[in-house]
Amino acid sequence: MGGAETDRGQTTEYPVSSTSPGGRMGGAASDHGQTSADSRAEPAVPEHQRELRARLLPPRRGLQETAPLPIYDELVEEIFLLLPTPTDLIRASAACVSFYRLVARRSFLRRFRKLHAxxxxxxxxxGREFIPAIPPHPSAPAADALALAADFSLSFLTREPYLTPAHYWDIEDVRGGRVLLxxxxxxxxxxxxxxxxxxxxxLLPPIPAFEGWASLYNLRTGWQTFLGDDEEAVEETSFTVVSISQWGNWLGAIMFSSSTGQWRQSPWIGGxxxxxxxxxxxxxxxxxxxCRQKLLVLDTWKMEFSLADLPPEARGSSERDVxxxxxxxxxxxxxxxxHPGNTYSISYLTKRNNGGSSSQWKLEKTIPLDFTGSRFMGSSGMHLLLRCWREFPSPDLGTFTLDIKTFQxxxxxxxxxxxxxxxFPPSLLSSPTISSGAENEAEEMLEQGGAASSSA
Incomplete structure (x- = not known):
């Protein structure tokens, strides 16, 4: 270390903070030939700075004193809700008993099913024949398990003596694991x-004597019945049944809600x-x-009909099928x-709900078709279902999905x-899609009992 001579001829040492290229502390000899201090010595720090650093820095502890933070059920639950597919959730639940108990909770399954279609x-x-998904579709294993576990012949309808045999029931609609008959x-x-x-x-309660409905049901003219979701219901076992009927030049609708157990009617709309x-x-x-120029919309929350404009891509005519x-x-x-008829592309448009009158349909993408022909079958989640075929070499290619994210x-x-x-596949993820209320009470008691036993 270098030094400077004072008035009394003594030398004051100053710390040297530079390092030589060889990694050793460098320093010049003083005028009196004194060498630098040991390089291992700590630099001089004023006392007030030592006290300040002692107050700011936490005390050091050995590694043996550090305990791992516990992973709480709430955190694990939020992580599991982010898993993309039910298959991933089933695999995660098999890791340990605590994970399985968490996933099997009815409250968790309710949240998972609300976030994942x-x-x-x-x-x-x-004819009530089930046609399963085939490999390499990712749902093929679950579809095979469903075919073994479910009773699509509906033989269980004959358990009650007052019910007619299953072959007297016709399928009207299917949605979310439920079948409307x-x-x-x-x-x-x-x-x-x-x-x-x-x-x-x-069994749904009898339809009340709403104006015009009795004769329509007897004639069964211009009558369509569909299954819907009860968006306002707390239980995932809730559903709606909607019937739309034509009465001369008028349209009307009635809806049954499993949450209330009652039917309600919409006003008739003419023309x-x-x-x-x-x-x-x-x-x-x-x-x-x-006329295929307008879109007729039935809002089941308000039970009202309304008219909406179709985008130019969707307008048809007697000569142009869309x-x-x-x-x-x-x-x-x-x-x-x-999909306009006799064309080889599909247009995808979007519209934001509750956007008011200014909300318009926006063209997002045009998807080319590598098929001779196709026909829309409906939708499932974020997928369009369509039947596709070619004239050669195979007359019928089968049923395809079109993902709205990847457009594949x-x-x-x-x-x-x-x-x-x-x-949901027949596993811990599946639960009854309809309920009379007794099953809900029993499941709640089982869940509370399981929670009490796990905390004991």
């Missing part, structure tokens, strides 16, 4: 909703004797008017797929059915 497992035809001959106006996987059913290509998205049923389908695109956005086609099945069947 049930996967497409196959199709149902009018009507009994024929239709003189008694009987409707039922059943769950083939869990072998449960619910529309046509409701074609009816599709469902976000609690609304969409159909084309007879195929239209709707999807729930997420984040309050409704998607519309449009994926083959689901070699055949096609009239109704799309989507549900």
């Amino acid at each position: 049930p996967p497409l497992l196959g199709f149902l035809d009018h 009507s009994r024929h001959p239709f003189h008694d106006l009987s409707l039922a909703v059943c769950d083939p996987l869990h072998r449960q059913y619910l 529309f004797a046509f409701f074609n290509q009816c599709r469902y998205a976000y609690g609304c049923f969409y159909g084309l008017t007879e 195929d239209i389908s709707f999807v729930e695109a997420g984040e309050g956005i409704t998607g519309m797929f449009v 086609f994926e083959r689901v099945a070699s055949q096609y059915g009239a109704y799309i069947y989507s549900n």
Whole structure:
């Protein structure tokens, strides 16, 4: 270290902070020949700075004193909710007993099913035959398990002596693992909703004597019945049944809610004797008017009909057939797929819900088709379902999905059915899709008992 001579001839040492290229501390000898101090000595620090550093820096502890932070169930639950598919969740639950108990909780499964649409497992035809998804589709294993576990013959309907055999029931619609049935001959106006996987059913109460409805049901003219979701219900077992009927030049609708157990009626709307290509998205049923220039919308929350303009891409005529389908695109956005007849492309448009009158359909993408022909079958989650075929070499290619995120086609099945069947696979993720209320109470008691035993 270097030094400076004072008035009394003594030398004061100054610390040297530079380092030589060789890694050793460098320093010059003082005028009296003294050498630098030991390089291992700490630099001189004023006392007030030492006290300040002692107050700011936490005390050092050895590694043996550090304990790992516990992973709380709430954090694990939030992580599991981010898993992309039910298969990933099942694999995660198999890691340990505590994970399985968390995933098996009814409250967690309710949250997971609300965030993740049930996967497409196959199709149902009018004869109640299940057509499963085939490899390499990711739902193929779950579809095979469903085919073994479910009773699509609906033989469980005959458990009650007053019910007619299953072959007297016709399929009207399928949604979310539920099957809507009507009994024929239709003189008694009987409707039922059943769950083939869990072998449960619910007979709907008789339809009240709303104006004009009794004669329509007896004639069964211009009558369509659909399954819908009860968006305002707390339980995932809740559903709605909507019937749309034509009465001369008038249209009307009635809706049954499993949450209230009651029917309600919409006002009749005049001047529309046509409701074609009816599709469902976000609690609304969409159909084309007879002129194919307007979109007729039934809002099941308000139970009101309204008219909306179609974008130019979707307008048809008697000479121009246009195929239209709707999807729930997420984040309050409704998607519309449009395929004009005799063309080899599909247009995808979006519109934000609750956007007011200024909200217009926006063209997002045009997707080319590598098929001779195709026909929309509906939607499942964020996928459009369509039947595709070629004239050569194979006359029928089967059923495909079109992902609205990647716009890629994926083959689901070699055949096609009239109704799309989507549900969670028969595992810890599956639960009854209909309930009379007794099952809910029993499940709540089991869940509370499991929570008490795990905390003990």
